[in-house]
Amino acid sequence: MRIGVVTFPGSLDDHDAARAVRIAGGEAVALWHADADLHGVDAVVLPGGFSYGDYLRCGAIARFAPVMGTLVDAANGGLPVLGICNGFQVLCESHLLPGALVRNDSLHFVCRDQRLRIESTDTAWTSAYEIGQEIVVPLKNGEGGYVADEATLDLLEGDGRVVARYLEVNPNGSRRDIAGISNARGNVVGLMPHPEHAVEPLTGPSTDGLRFFTSILKGLVEA
Amino acid sequence: MARVVIDVMLKPEILDPQGKAVEGALGRLGLAGVASVRQGKSFALELEGEVDDARLAKINELAGSLLSNPVIEDYVIREVTA
Amino acid sequence: MARVVIDVMLKPEILDPQGKAVEGALGRLGLAGVASVRQGKSFALELEGEVDDARLAKINELAGSLLSNPVIEDYVIREVTA
Amino acid sequence: MTRHIDTVADATAYPEREQPYTELGLKADEYARIREILGRRPTSAELAMYSVMWSEHCSYKSSKVHLRQFGDKKPETDALLVGIGENAGVVDIGQGWAVTFKVESHNHPSYVEPYQGAATGVGGIVRDIISMGARPVAVMDPLRFGAADHPDTHRVLPGVVAGIGGYGNCLGLPNIGGEVVFDPCYQGNPLVNALCVGTLRHEDIHLASAKGVGNLVVLYGAKTGGDGIGGASILASETFDEGGPTKRPAVQVGDPFMEKLLIECTLEVLHAGLVEGIQDLGAAGISCATSELASNGEGGMHVRLDSVPLRDATLTPEEILMSESQERMAAVVTPEKIDAFLEICRKWDVTADVIGEVTDTGRLVIEWHGEVIVDVPPRTVAHDGPVYHRPYARPSWQDALQADDPGLLARPVTAAELRDTVLTLVGSPNLASKTWVTAQYDRYVQGNTVLAQPEDAGVIRVDEESGLGVAISTDCNGRFAKLDPYAGAQLALAEAYRNVAATGAAPLAVTNCLNFGSPEDPDVMWQFERAVTGLADGCLELGIPVTGGNVSFYNQTGDVAIHPTPVVGVLGVIDDVARRTPMAFRAIGDVVLVLGETREELAGSEWAHVVHGHLGGLPPKVDLAAERALGEVLVAAARGSLVTAAHDVSDGGIAQVLVEMALREGVGATVRVPAGLDPFVFLVGESTARAVVTADPARAATLEALATQHGVPVARIGVVTGPGDDLQVDLVVGDSVAWTLAELRATADATLPALFG
Ligand SMILES: Nc1ncnc2c1ncn2[C@@H]1O[C@H](COP(=O)(O)OP(=O)(O)O)[C@@H](O)[C@H]1O
């Protein structure tokens, strides 16, 4: 299974995402922002980082990269896409996911080991978890507060599209403690915390993040 | 050289933690009676040539897509000077 | 309710990486002839009561210390409305 | 209006024009020497170059004579691939891998504009690392501020922390450690030091030299603006007809996104084999880069300064030469490879321009629109600057300070008082949890962080296959250095060494950042000389060479200097990071042991500082042989899996160590004070060469045998009880103190958030 990992200027966690794909048993394929071709990958990860320095708004400039034009069409056609942190911001800016991510309510960048509850296993990226499973993965963001209007939030809740929720501490002021959401079809998932930093016991607080990557590989094999 | 200034503000219903922080600080530093503070962004563009209707339309389009995120922000073009 | 709007901009000689990033993006998205973009901040204050001279002096003081860092930024009070 | 450019021809034709050398910081004899070197007066562009390159900051004119000791007393070692004198030293860590690391100060800019000052400090040190051909893999930030509750600290600290985080996080460099120290002596002079470490294969080492006549000099990265060139405006005002200095910012603004592109672009051109020599642009900008490259290479260079891309078209040539605009690099490239080089720059959207070529004329010649404005022997600019033998003498107050022993200070007597004293220390700003700071730093990015703050040292995996890794710690106790600068420098070294060993890594090399007051004050110069000598002697005794460093003078307000603060960074190697030793109590039933000897040593301690505001006496005894033996035990124990946790003893003593080991994972312990030791001295004394470790009961005897074999005193002092249990200390039979982990955590966690929000 070939999982593409996009590098934008300023992407930082692209190598980590590729490593997580490999540890899960997949083949990581590097995709370049300026190349509109997805090179036949079976799924795509938009990694964390500060694309274009995040100078305007996180993800605002990356959204217009050539690769995104192709990716938006492919995602609308069902291609599995996982956006982590900056990748989540790019997905919202691209309108593949509703809502937006705003400055943390603390006004500080925050890096912490975050407890989450998996709220939906009906997505391409969470099928290997159990509903209600609690996991600990790193979280690191300056603009990670998830906002959307009440109707959108109700819709997300009602349709089971809240994928993960913060437990114990809401680190950034996200509405309804939302840490991740999916599109209606479940192929596109955006997540503020970083599962790719929790795939090896030596370098992460746990290996709880690995199942995001085994989920997609299992799903692709079964499909 | 033409000049265009665009202001971008968070929509009123979106929480503005930076504005809130400034509000608190202004009060502590002795400015009484501050009811609210909202922090916004502005973009001052220097453009070669004229800003005709077509160009203004393009600027409006980009102000509403690139410079602001309509989900959370509003924009106004505050100034257009030749 | 009075309203005061303060604009804060980086001094012209100071590097503005944010403005530069926007400049590049505007060009790529089809707005030709952009010579430069500077990004600034604005603060819209809602104040109870009147803005008399004493209060305006205080606002000026805080605009030049809290809201901006005079080493790298300039500010202007763009609007004062009763 | 057009401005008259002062050319070499003018300098010859009008030899007696007055020049503002004093305003530029040059002494009359220095100016005279420049005239002698050139055989004429310098042009204003030449004067600009000499003045910045001969400044204290760039020339080390006051420190050079003392820093030589690091070379003269260098221990025998095979590990040093590149030594002092390059942008950063390079150390062999085995398996074909090397690391380069260095610490630098950005103290003064960070006081003026905390966010940008700190941010550009990180940016500068990172460029030193990439210019060696290494990929930066981590940063650290030793910081010192005035009193924690002083209003100005409230201005400076949050900005500095946000700036370090803002820049480092955006670059994708994990922050794996540092220091946060408060002391009123730093009130007007906060210290912002930044360390970066990079990794490379042996064959990828690159040096700053312009080799190969006809090769091209490329400037790439950000455009040049008017940043940090206060001095140049003086020149401009002297030569401008309308008079009045132009206002230029002394503050530089960083663009971490540009720096990230610069890292990727630089590593790509290096790995593609397109570069003959490379140099970062930091202090003194183009003046430094061109003169150093030329001086280290064929000896000559021809530069067309008008080819430098500008952010501000009104800059004068003097200003361009002096500009400290960030995020710029210079490379020497052969004509055959220039297209490939520029192509990679385009890929990364990095501006790149050929500004000159290498010559063998022995002259650095710089043209401005066809006129020669600089024609100098580059060595005289870059390397043969002035050297001062500044007077130094033991301060008149030093004896009185050392005589003021803390022996008479009131100590806690009852168990209840001792309990309170420990809580007071746990919540004091220097010992309290630094999470408020470190949570603003990304410690996970790159996925190779094995240990990070609050562990003793940061540990980074270098090779994913073999598990080869490095550990780094930076330390300095300025109070100790004030009491005795020679011992203080060695104590800083010993502490960093011990921290690295505690994680299981074998110490290998040293960097330093020497923060002092004014070198023109003989008291300060004495402190400096003593500290350098102490550090050089200490490194020789420990067998680890100094690979580079930085000097920051003039950290003083009026006549009052900061405590001498020689920050020392030690780097160690660990063959397999899976064997690293973390600091947390973990397994129920593990034996708690203390390694090393406890003496009554309270001078300069955190207790004397916090409880009595006292500083006097002699610092703890330095025993580098004991440090070395302890280090060997800790490293062997990690390799042999004999310890389950280790934590070095320093500020706050053993009480603080036990608290930190318990709070790390929320696991308690019961400990008793060894017979014959005063409980207070045992708990808060700061004797060196000690560590607390835990061991599986089945392996504790082996560990004890190992320690004894190395001559390291070892004592069993207790047992790990379990998650959520108290931390209990039995003082004497029948009398104990206990703290719940909840109260310890609340006390430790509350302090910084309460101060900084
Ligand atoms: N305290 C010190 N100890 C050892 N070497 C030092 C010290 N201070 C400076 N050096 C060395 O002197 C050289 C020049 O230092 P510096 O000007 O900081 O380098 P750069 O030009 O790369 O910024 C470097 O090799 C540096 O490591």
Ligand SMILES: [Mg+2]
């Ligand atoms: Mg350098």
